Amino acid sequence: MTVLVTGGAGYIGSHVVHDLIDRGERVVVLDNLATGFRIAVPAEAPLVVGDVGDGALVADLIAEHGVSAVMHFAASTVVSESVADPAAYYRNNTMGSLALFEAAVRGGVKHVVFSSTAAVYGNPVQQPVGEDVRPAPLSPYGTSKLMTETMLREIAAAAGLSYVVLRYFNVAGADPKGRIGQSSRMATHLVKAAVQAALGLRDHLDMFGTDYPTPDGTCVRDYIHVSDLSAAHLAALTYLRGGRESVTLNCGYGRGYSVREVIAAVKRVSGVDFHVAERPRRPGDPAAIVADARAMQRELSWTAAHDDIDTIVSHALAWERQLMMQA
Template sequence: MTVLVTGGAGYIGSHMVHALVDASERVVVIDNLSTGFAAFLPQGAPLVVGDAGDENLVESVIVQHGVESIIHFAGSVVVPDSLRDPLGYYRNNTMTTRSLLNAAVKTGINRFIFSSTAAVYGNSDQMPVREDAQTRPLSPYGSSKLMTEIMLHDTASAHGMSYVVLRYFNVAGADPQARIGLATVGATHLLKIAVEAATGQRAKIDVYGTDYPTPDGSCIRDFIHVADLAQAHRAALSYLRGGGASMTLNCGYGRGTSVLETIEAVRRVSGRNFAVQYAPRRPGDIMAMVADTTRMRATLDWAPRYDDLDTIAAHALAWEEKLFHERHGEIQHAVSA
């Protein structure tokens, strides 16, 4: 049987597809390529270019490829963009998933894995944050994901579907073999921006807010390597195939790292210096977000392989250097540290 991966040509989705193909799973991808890259898909993973919210398309792909499970990544993910275009986020994230779920129900799909976010928590009163913490999203991005979680829960209850919701904390890094990584132009991921600065593609990196009540004044994040996250999805799929009950799980390492510490890690692994500019806080930014991963580690047959910030930064840097060389030729390095 086949696994349908929506958004499978994107950053996290393509790592998922590689992990599935590496495990000899049959996969089919639906992606509209608005932010994804067909070239990032492994050989043997068919790509259907289209919208995950196109019910007729999804139904035909499910029937044609014998799909038995769906892993849903397709959506918009930039918090500041969601503040500027909330209706776009509710369309791309919430409404698209409603249509995808309807197609899944009509074709009898009973296993569904959803790509959610720690942004559903907002500024939590507890740290590390558990899955049963109050949800108070600070952005339309977080709200759109939380709405989708509620919709998935209700749909599964009504139609006998089993699901796993994975709430990502901060996804970073790249494939350890440098086959794929984050390639979206203008990406807003902290590690991506830092390695772009380290390779001379940015004149500086902006730090938004240095007056938070944290040890160094900058925001705290829980980074998880994208390859470990992909393996968590594989473990979630095995869990559902084994008859596991529907579940919501945090995906992180349970360790906080500040923005400034992250920048220093990139400087350290690259051996290069780059300018840092301090700017005011941004609306929608969460001060600190660290996962309580007790439930995930107890539920899934999963253990991280790359739980080390320098390793995550090194993989991100190796990918960025490869990508830059392919696009522009030789790298113009930042000033040596």
């Protein structure tokens, strides 16, 4: 009954690994440490350093640890990087996932929870976005994830395994207990970057695009606290073990904040008025995207515990301060 967590040394995966261990689950982590950190993995979870695309390694690991469920976080995740080098994203995200799924089926794995993204929707006209909206990704990153969703659906149907695809909106914040957070040094995520600017780790914050058709001209996103997202993963595992059918679910709060509103929250919570530089739009960024998250609440019996932008920011700030003290 071991859970294999790919990408468990990364930001979101490491939160889920901690929460799985807290729940008494047996966990093994597979991560190539491309953007993850060995120290992010708790001692109770063995870390295998390797690539999800290495089918032989994954097969050995599944057999050795008796893996019955896979939580698949491992991926390259930067939209602008995927626009510059699409092949790298299809290789790592799509082909890597194919090798993983094949090994999982051969190894008799029963359940898969897959980290997908709101980027599969592109620039939807209808807000909030339900899972039934036709996906139309704007970037190779989004397409690489949509292709993986499709492969998983078809492979699962043929092999008789069940899955939950979780389409995350914007993930932010850190473990409220202070055990873990987002450690990537030059993250492109807004909350992390703004917190770094507030702490003087960046001399300014870049704001990309001020002429979008949104109330204040900046992009609107649905920010979900990483611990609430982690709780959704544990609920997804329980759901699958209960014999329920495969499902694709949005993960968000159903409420959007503009870039300017998030920056105001970081300034308010930190008490620092850092410099913000207005830049042109970035390719691949939709104007607004907010989740219709009712299906996740209904199917997983999930409720948010940290649905508050100031709480998200204060946890991100606390983690960034810890990182500064460790440096």
